[in-house]
Amino acid sequence: MTIPSQAESAPDDEREVLLKVEGLVKHFPIKKGLLQRQVAAVQAVDGLSFDVRSGETLGVVGESGCGKSTMGRLITRLLEPTSGRVEFQGTDITHLNTARMRPLRRDVQMIFQDPYSSLNPRHTIGTIVGAPFKLQGVSPEGGVKKTVQGMLERVGLSPEHYNRYPHEFSGGQRQRIGIARALALQPKLVVADEPVSALDVSIQAQVVNLLDDLQDELGLTYVIIAHDLSVIRHVSDRIAVMYLGKMVELADRKDLYSKPMHPYTKALLSAVPVPDPKRRGVKSERILLRGDVPSPINPPSGCRFHTRCWKATQICAVEEPPFLTLETAHQVACHHPENAPDQAPEDTQLLSVAKEAIDVVSVTTAADAAAAEVQEGGASPEAAPKAPEGSSAAEGPKAEETPKAVETPKAGEATEAAEGSKAVEAAKAAEAAKAAEAAKVPKAAEGLKVPDAPKAAEAPKAAESAEAAKGRDAAKAPAAPVASEVAEVPEAGEAAVAGESVEPEKGSGKAE
Numbered sequence: 001m002t003i004p005s006q007a008e009s010a011p012d013d014e015r016e017v018l019l020k021v022e023g024l025v026k027h028f029p030i031k032k033g034l035l036q037r038q039v040a041a042v043q044a045v046d047g048l049s050f051d052v053r054s055g056e057t058l059g060v061v062g063e064s065g066c067g068k069s070t071m072g073r074l075i076t077r078l079l080e081p082t083s084g085r086v087e088f089q090g091t092d093i094t095h096l097n098t099a100r101m102r103p104l105r106r107d108v109q110m111i112f113q114d115p116y117s118s119l120n121p122r123h124t125i126g127t128i129v130g131a132p133f134k135l136q137g138v139s140p141e142g143g144v145k146k147t148v149q150g151m152l153e154r155v156g157l158s159p160e161h162y163n164r165y166p167h168e169f170s171g172g173q174r175q176r177i178g179i180a181r182a183l184a185l186q187p188k189l190v191v192a193d194e195p196v197s198a199l200d201v202s203i204q205a206q207v208v209n210l211l212d213d214l215q216d217e218l219g220l221t222y223v224i225i226a227h228d229l230s231v232i233r234h235v236s237d238r239i240a241v242m243y244l245g246k247m248v249e250l251a252d253r254k255d256l257y258s259k260p261m262h263p264y265t266k267a268l269l270s271a272v273p274v275p276d277p278k279r280r281g282v283k284s285e286r287i288l289l290r291g292d293v294p295s296p297i298n299p300p301s302g303c304r305f306h307t308r309c310w311k312a313t314q315i316c317a318v319e320e321p322p323f324l325t326l327e328t329a330h331q332v333a334c335h336h337p338e339n340a341p342d343q344a345p346e347d348t349q350l351l352s353v354a355k356e357a358i359d360v361v362s363v364t365t366a367a368d369a370a371a372a373e374v375q376e377g378g379a380s381p382e383a384a385p386k387a388p389e390g391s392s393a394a395e396g397p398k399a400e401e402t403p404k405a406v407e408t409p410k411a412g413e414a415t416e417a418a419e420g421s422k423a424v425e426a427a428k429a430a431e432a433a434k435a436a437e438a439a440k441v442p443k444a445a446e447g448l449k450v451p452d453a454p455k456a457a458e459a460p461k462a463a464e465s466a467e468a469a470k471g472r473d474a475a476k477a478p479a480a481p482v483a484s485e486v487a488e489v490p491e492a493g494e495a496a497v498a499g500e501s502v503e504p505e506k507g508s509g510k511a512e
C-alpha cells in the first residue's frame with residue numbers, strides 16, 4: 001500500500017466555512033393500510049450539526065445503517081431534510097427546489113459507492129463524463145470532448161476510452177470514470193459515499209491516492225464517507241463518528257486516533273488492524289462489540305449506544321448526552337467520556353447490559369508467538385482448560401468480524417501456495433500458539449467482568465492446538481514469519497497479483 005499520509009498541517013480554523021449543517025434531521029415515514037397512514041418512521045439522521053471548511057477532508061465513519069449515506073444525500077440536496085438547516089457558502093440551501101439548486105450543482109458533487117450501478121450502461125464514457133456540461137449548459141474552452149478527454153487522463157484513464165462503454169472497464173476504472181464525472185465542472189465540495197468499498201483492496205489504495213492527488217491539484221473540499229476507519233485514516237483532516245443517526249464524536253484525525261473519547265470510537269479503532277511490520281509481536285487489545293446496531297425505527301432511549309456500551313450507567317439509559325466540546329476542537333456526546341472528566345452526576349452503577357456488552361481479546365502476532373513457543377518447547381497444555389468464555393478470538397460471539405480471526409486462515413492459504421505443506425504446518429503451529437496465548441491472557445475491560453467458568457467445548461480444542469505446536473520439529477519453524485507477514489499485511493499479497501484491467505470484471509468485489 002502506498003497511501004501517502006495526509007498533509008501534516010492541522011486543519012486551519014481560519015479557513016472559510018464552506019458547508020454548515022445545523023440540527024439536520026431525516027425521518028423516512030413508514031406507511032401502512034389503504035389510507036397509507038404513517039405508522040412509524042425510520043430515524044435515519046437525527047440532529048446532525050457540523051461545519052466543513054474549505055480545502056479540508058472530513059471523514060465520516062460508522063457501521064452500516066447508521067445514516068451516513070442519508071447524511072451525504074442531504075448535504076448535497078439529493079434528499080429533502082425533515083428539519084434542520086444546510087448552508088453552502090453562507091446561502092441557505094435547505095429547501096431550494098430543483099431549478100434553484102441547478103447552479104449549485106456545479107459546486108457540489110457526489111461520488112457514489114457502487115461504480116457498477118452508477119454509470120448508465122447504454123452511454124459511452126464520453127457521454128457520461130460530458131453530461132454535467134450539457135446539464136449545466138457550460139461550453140468549456142476547447143470543447144467538451146477535449147475537456148472530457150483531459151479529465152479522463154487526469155484520473156488515470158486514456159483519452160481513447162472516450163468512445164467505450166462502462167462494461168468494458170474494471171471496478172477501479174469505473175470508479176475513476178465516476179470521479180471524472182463528479183469533477184468535470186470543477187466543483188468546490190465533493191461528497192464521496194464509500195468511494196472504494198465496492199473495490200478490491202489493492203485498487204482501493206489507488207483510488208484513495210487519486211482522490212488525494214486531485215484534492216491538491218484542484219483545491220477540492222471532501223466529505224468522505226466510509227464504514228471502515230482504515231480507508232479514511234490516511235486522507236481525513238477531521239473525522240466524524242456516527243452511530244444510529246447521531247454524531248457521537250468529531251475531532252482532528254490525530255486526536256481521534258490518539259485519544260478517542262467516545263466508547264464507540266474506541267471500539268471501532270480497536271477493531272482496525274495496524275499493518276505495521278514494526279508492530280509485529282506487539283500485544284494489543286481488541287474490543288469486540290457483541291450486539292447488533294438497534295433499529296433506527298425505534299432507537300434506544302437516552303444515549304443510543306447504551307445497549308452496547310460497557311460503560312453504560314442509569315443516566316445513559318434516560319438522558320441523551322449533549323454533543324459537547326470537551327477539548328479544543330474535539331466534540332463528543334458521552335456522559336462518561338474516555339480521557340476527559342466524567343460528565344454524569346455521581347451515578348456509577350453499571351447497567352446490567354454493560355457487563356455483557358463486549359469481549360476484550362488480547363492479540364499477538366501469530367508467528368511471533370509460535371517462534372516464542374519453539375524456544376520454550378511448546379505451549380503449556382495446562383493453560384488450555386483455563387480458557388474463559390470469549391477469550392479466544394476464534395470463538396467469541398463476533399469472531400467472524402475480528403480481523404485476527406480472519407487473518408489466520410488467509411495466512412495459511414497464502415503460505416500454502418508459496419511454500420507447500422511445510423507452511424501449512426507452520427500456520428497450524430501459529431494458530432496453536434495463538435490459542436494458547438489467548439488462553440493465558442484473559443482480559444477484562446474497565447467495568448466488565450469476564451466470566452471465570454471454563455467453556456467445556458473450548459478446552460479440548462486448545463489442548464489439541466497445544467499438541468500440534470508441541471509435535472512439530474524445529475526445522476519447520478522458519479516458515480512461520482512468512483505466514484505472519486501475510487497475516488499482518490493482507491493487502492501486500494493481493495496487491496502483487498491484482499491490477500486494473502480493461503477486461504470486464506463481472507460482479508467483482510461488491511463489498512456491501
Ligand SMILES: Nc1ncnc2c1ncn2[C@@H]1O[C@H](COP(=O)(O)OP(=O)(O)O)[C@@H](O)[C@H]1O
Nearest residue numbers: 028042044063064065066067068069070071296
Ligand atoms: N429511502 C429510504 N426509505 C426508508 N428508509 C431508508 C431510506 N434510505 C435509507 N433508509 C434507512 O435509513 C437508515 C440509514 O441508512 P443509510 O443512510 O443508507 O445508512 P449507511 O449509509 O450508514 O449504511 C437505514 O436503516 C436505512 O434502511
Ligand code: SF4
Nearest residue numbers: 303306309316334335
Ligand atoms: S458511557 Fe453512557 S453516554 Fe457514554 S457512550 Fe456509553 S452509554 Fe453512551
Ligand SMILES: [Mg+2]
Nearest residue numbers: 068069070194
Ligand atoms: Mg451507505
